Each structure stands twice: as structure tokens, then as C-alpha cells.
Amino acid sequence: MNATDEHNEEPNEHKWVCQIMVAEGVIGVLGNLLVCYVILRVKFLHNMTNYLLVNLAVADMLLCLQVFLYYLTSDCKLIDFSRFGNSVRDLFCRLLSSKFLGWVLSYASAYNLCVVTLERYIAIVHPLRYARKLTTARIVTLIVLMWVISFLISLPIIFTIEPSNNPNKICSIKYPHPLFPILLSIFTFLFGYLLPLTLMSLAYYKMQVTLKRQAKALKLQHARAAAYDLVIARQNLVSMLRTVLGALIVLWTVDYFAILLCFQQTDKAQFLFCGSTGYHYTRVFANSLFNFNSVINPIIYEFKYKKFRQGLKVAFFSCFKRHGGNRVDFAMFINFGAQSSP
Template sequence: MNATDELNEEPTVEKWVCQIMAAEGVIGVLGNLLVCYVIIRVKFLHNLTNYLLVNLAVADMLVCLQVFLYYLTSDCPLIVVAPVSNSVRDLFCRLLQSKYLAFALTNASAYNLCVVTTERYIAIVHPLHYARKLTTARIATLIALIWVISFVLSLPLLFTMEPSNDANKICSIKYPHRLFAILFSIFTFLFSYLLPLTLMSLAYYKMQVTLKRQAKALNLQHARAAAYDLLIARQNLVSMLKTVLGALIVLWTVDYFAVLLCLQSTDKAQFSFCGSMIYRHIRIFANLLFNFNSVINPIIYEFKYKKFRRGLKVAFCRCSKRQGGNGVDVEMAPL
């Protein structure tokens, strides 16, 4: 879900846009569920990096589920939701309408991608420390912390929405302070967008430099074919993960910068452009792109990740199972 819409007067959305958003949600849930199924089902995909990709897929799947529920029930509802009890209405407003779940789950998606990047960074740049640093207990603790931090960072949003006394509205906005929307928008830009993307970009740059140096060293040493195969496999995996990161940058950037351009509500914004129809349509388009980021990763795996593509065939084609089970897993080897 768009990380800042509710904080900056989300533009009225036509019903066809809501239908597209809901469709994105369904496709994203099914695509990420497929990633989890294939990796869990196929034995030669059972390794740390792929387990981390499953965790990332779970985060993206929950984002897509939340997108589907939000656009199914909110500003231009495809179905009418009328929670009857006060407790249900309160949960509906604070968790869904406030976009608390949207912020928390998109944070989890971004930071889980950071964990995948960290694992590959250590495997390539510091291979001798891989087994010591990336123990099962440490990875489990890190993943748990990522999920907890993602939800904790979004806690202020729980207090920005409450059940409405208006018979025509289920929820009403109630900011704790008039500067809340501005400060929270800047905070999310820095810690949900700029920080993780900068760190991951630097890590992939360092990995690319290391892989090129390793390739040059192997060439000078006239290394055996197996060493080249391992290096090429690592290069292919890094290339796939860079594509995932590149997609995130492209699909999130428009939204975050559109919000930074107009931090306040349109009647108080620093530019008259913020109240125009052009800006309104930019926000709708940015929202579509933002949500699509949680849909696209399974597509990237299919086109860029050879082992996942082979695993997909093994999982659904009986004729491939015997061949797939005999594959040698060199792509994820830590050394």
C-alpha cells in the first residue's frame, strides 16, 4: 500500500483504479504463494538464501493481501463494509484505514530484502566469516527483529484514525498534532526508502567489484571449470537480486518524491501544483507502481533465476522431478 496517502489527503480514486489495485493484490498473493510453495517443495532449493527469499515472499504476499482488502473496502469500495460492533470498527479503522498495516508490511518487505542482500554480501565479500556470522540462530533472531521493528516504526499510525460518529463514514482522521503528517512522511522517506536502498546499493556495488576481481584472479590462475561455474552462478544470482532492487527503486521512487513535493494537505501545500488534477493523477499512478513492487518479484525470479525456473518445473512436472533432484547446488554455496 502507498506509504503516505492517508497522511496527505489521498486523492479520490475512480472505481476502475480500485479494481486494478484489487487485481494487483490477488495476483501478488498468488505469485508470492507460488514462490513459497516451489522453494519449500523442491529439495535442491533448500538453502539459506532461498529461505530468506521465502521470508521476503511472505512479506510481499501480506502486502498484496492488505492492498486487496483495503481497495475492496475503502474509498471506492467494491463491496460495502459496515462493521457492527464498536471493537470491530475500531480495529478496522486503526489497522486498515489508518494504513498501519500498509506501512508495517512495506517496511518488512524492504528490510527483508536487506537481509537477503546482507547474506549474499557476506558470502561473496567475506566468505571466510560466513559460517561463523550467519548461524541459524542469528538469522532467525535477525528476521524476528526485522518484523518487530517494521511494526513498531508504524505504531504512531494507530492513533491517527478512529471510528466516526458520522453515519455516512466508518472512520475519521484524528492526528495527534498538525505537524504529524509532515514529520511522519519525512521519517518514512528516510528510514523506509532512502536508508535501506542506499545500503543495498552500496552492498551490491561492493559485491560486483569483488566478483570481477575474483574472475580476473581465476583467469590468471587458469582455474578449473568448476570454479568458473561457481563464480558465474554467483554473478547470475547477484544480477537477479540487483534486478529486484532496481525494480523496488523504480516503483517506489515516484511515490516517495511525490509525497515529499507536497508534504501538507493540498490547501496548505507549498506549491499550487499540489492541488491540481495533474498531481492527483501522478499520485494515483505512483500508488499503482508502489503496490506493483510486491507483485513483480515472482516474475523476476522466473526470468532471471535459473534454479527457481528449474524448481518450478520440478514442482509441477513429474517428468522433471528425477532430473531436478540430481542437480548440484553451486549457486548458493557460501564460498
């Protein structure tokens, strides 16, 4: 029995899985939309790092939206695609049921974080080369290239599933070759998980060492408070980004190791247990953790990113600061945030 047949026999499980995933999707879309709104609206948050965080939030928001649509149409059965024509069913199977869109957006999320890490790495470890190496044109090129690569390396997933001739199933898993799922799982593990996370971990280690050395040198030289405060602000930003990376590692690890064993939940995969009930529950749990990573980033910004907290107050409470003497205080608050941005 494959995983799809098991799903048809477990409506109660469908119900709670659907509710959890749909809730994650809604919260993730709203949270990442809030990040985009705050950063784009508040002037002192307008810098390269925060613009890259907006791009990361867009990738996470689209991933949450994909999760919302997928579980509404598959587990919640809001739309019965079995009643549609072959072309609509084919699109549903190859884009949503295969999780092609989900993989594109998860690659984009990981690679977006890589671009953020690269920007901070050059700014901290090679500050004299920053203006020359990271021009606006190069950053835009990097972002476009990252999205194109995420799309291209996810294309093989389209060929792992197709519309089913069975009236009880909409889609069926079909591999072009027995080695295809093995190669795909290894490729996905290496390029979606191991390589980007390893490179980012090494970069953050190097940044932390550099910042500690700079702070120690400034303290010994009794440098001006503004210079020392700038280093501390950069340390805090790197600490926040390390927390984002740590959350990604914790929440993605179970799913990626499960994928390394079995790319999809079917007995046609690498091992016989890939279509078992136990493995199915493991993947449900792992998928829930994986999707939660796109929900948690706005929460991390709120607790770990001081400038974002200030921006949140400015964005939503500015109307209360525009009356009487508070208008001057509000202007001073904005100027302070702009001057002290790392």
C-alpha cells in the same frame, strides 16, 4: 474539499482504481505463494539465500493481501463499515484505512531485502567469516527483529486517523500536532526508502566488484571449471537481486517523494495542495506502482534466476518424469541442481 469527499463524487474513478488494485492484489498473492511453494518443495533450492527469499515473498504476499482487502472494503465497498459499531469502525480506520498494515509490510519487504543483501554480502566479500557470523540462530533473530522493528516504527500511523462523526464518511484524518505529519513523512522517507536503498546499493556495488575480481583471477590461473562456474553462478544470483532492488527503486520512488510532500491526502497535511484533485490522482498512480513491486518479484525470479526456473519445472512436472527411463534423467537433473547451487 478533502480527498475523501472527492472520492464520494467519483464513482467511475472508484471502479477502475478498485479493479486495478484488486487485480494487483490477487496476482501478487498467487505469484508469491508460488515462490514459497517452489522453494520449500524443491530440495536443491534449500539454502539460506532462498529461505530468505521465502521470507521476502511472505512479506510481499501479505502486502498484496492487504491491498486486496483494503480496496475491496474502501473503494469497491464490499462491506459498509458505517453500519457497524464504533469498535469495528475504529479497527477498520486505524488498521486498514490508515494503511498501518500496509506500512508494516512495506517496511518488512524493504528490510527483508536488506537481510538477503547482508547474507550475500558476507558470503561473497567475507566468505571466511560466513559460517561464524551467519549462523541459523542469528538469521532467525535478524528476521524476528526485522518484523518487530517494522511493526514498531509504523505505530505512529495509527494515530493519524479515527472514526468520523460525519454519516457520509467512515474515517477522518486527525493529527495530534500540526508538526506530526511533517515529522512522519520525513521519518518514513528516510527509514523506509533512503537508508535501506542506499545501504543495499553500496553493498551490491561492492559485491559486483569482488565477483569480477574473483572471476578474473580464476581465469588467469586456469582454475578448475567448477570453481569458475561457482563464481559465475554467484554473479548471476547477484544480478537477479540487483534487478529486484532496481525494480523496487523505480516503483517506490514516486510514492515516497509524494509522501515526503504530503503524508496523507488531506488539506490538513503540510501543504494546501495535499487535498487537491491533482495530488489525489498522483497518489493513485504512485500507489499502483508501489503495490506492483510486490507483484513483480516472482516474474523477475522466473526470468533472471536459473535455479528457480529449474525448481519450477521440478515442482510442477516431476510427475511426468517418473515413468520409464525418464526417472533416471529426473534424478540426475535434481543432483545437478543441488551440486551447482551457489
